[in-house]
Amino acid sequence: AVLCERLTHIYRDDEGTEVTALDEVELRVRRGEAVALVGPSGAGKSTLLTLLAGLVRPTAGRIVVDGEDVVSLSERALLRMRARKLGMVLQTPGRNVLPYATARQNVAFAQRSGTLTRAERRAEAAELLESVGLDEHADRPARLLSGGQQQRLALAVALAGRPALLLADEPTSQLDRRTGDAVISLMLAAREQRGTALVVVTHDRHVSDALDTEYAIHDGRLEAGSWLRSASLGH
Ligand code: ADP
Numbered sequence: 001a002v003l004c005e006r007l008t009h010i011y012r013d014d015e016g017t018e019v020t021a022l023d024e025v026e027l028r029v030r031r032g033e034a035v036a037l038v039g040p041s042g043a044g045k046s047t048l049l050t051l052l053a054g055l056v057r058p059t060a061g062r063i064v065v066d067g068e069d070v071v072s073l074s075e076r077a078l079l080r081m082r083a084r085k086l087g088m089v090l091q092t093p094g095r096n097v098l099p100y101a102t103a104r105q106n107v108a109f110a111q112r113s114g115t116l117t118r119a120e121r122r123a124e125a126a127e128l129l130e131s132v133g134l135d136e137h138a139d140r141p142a143r144l145l146s147g148g149q150q151q152r153l154a155l156a157v158a159l160a161g162r163p164a165l166l167l168a169d170e171p172t173s174q175l176d177r178r179t180g181d182a183v184i185s186l187m188l189a190a191r192e193q194r195g196t197a198l199v200v201v202t203h204d205r206h207v208s209d210a211l212d213t214e215y216a217i218h219d220g221r222l223e224a225g226s227w228l229r230s231a232s233l234g235h
């Protein structure tokens with residue numbers, strides 16, 4: 001689902017100082033593989049997610065997402081690729097949702113018309129909201145939900161488009177254990193049902209333990225100490 005080759009990203013600040021956020025990263029994520037990215041603050045985790053999402057163009061290297069060469073796509077093609085193939089849960093919950101739309105509307109807007117009937121879409125939206133524990137808040141505007149509720153709504157919205165790839169930045173950071181577990185289950189269900197690949201930045205042991213593969217990032221480098229949990233995936 002994802003291939004990164006010699007992926008390098010250098011930020012340049014106002015004084016011209018350069019920060020190498022990612023340094024020749026090689027990463028391969030298969031369809032249906034669930035990857036945790038761990039590492040200290042400033043290691044380059046968020047940068048990697050924004051590059052995978054095509055939100056920022058890398059300084060050098062190659063990124064292929066579900067068969068599309070992200071680096072060479074036009075802005076318009078990138079927008080289409082994101083809408084069709086990607087689900088994103090950014091770190092700031094409020095930025096993932098439309099504040100004045102209700103929880104249910106947020107999910108409905110993210111669903112694709114495709115093959116489902118209106119009734120099927122409505123049922124799927126209700127199911128997604130229930131699976132993140134928001135069924136009772138479905139008709140509240142997103143801005144009136146708590147941080148943790150917005151974070152769970154963000155995941156429901158991200159999965160509503162049935163993405164090939166889900167990118168999530170600390171999706172459980174504001175959740176207690178129980179709602180965090182619900183979020184993990186929902187991500188794994190998408191992987192089981194539709195082969196969604198998961199790339200999840202997390203400091204939460206419960207999350208990384210539930211995924212297949214863990215990569216550590218330090219100073220922009222993907223660590224050789226990464227290991228594979230599920231032997232069946234092979235590498
Ligand atoms: P992490 O998500 O692991 O905390 P980041 O990807 O946010 O790491 O940051 C990696 C490095 O790039 C850090 O040194 C950070 O200070 C720097 N960095 C991140 N975003 C920017 C930016 N917009 N401009 C300049 N430097 C940045």
Ligand code: ADP
Nearest residue numbers: 137143144145146147148149150174175176179
């Ligand atoms: P969570 O565990 O999802 O973060 P909280 O414990 O923060 O939820 O919130 C508990 C209840 O308080 C929820 O029903 C939520 O609707 C309500 N609530 C929390 N923050 C706000 C807010 N800023 N505006 C309106 N209601 C809020």
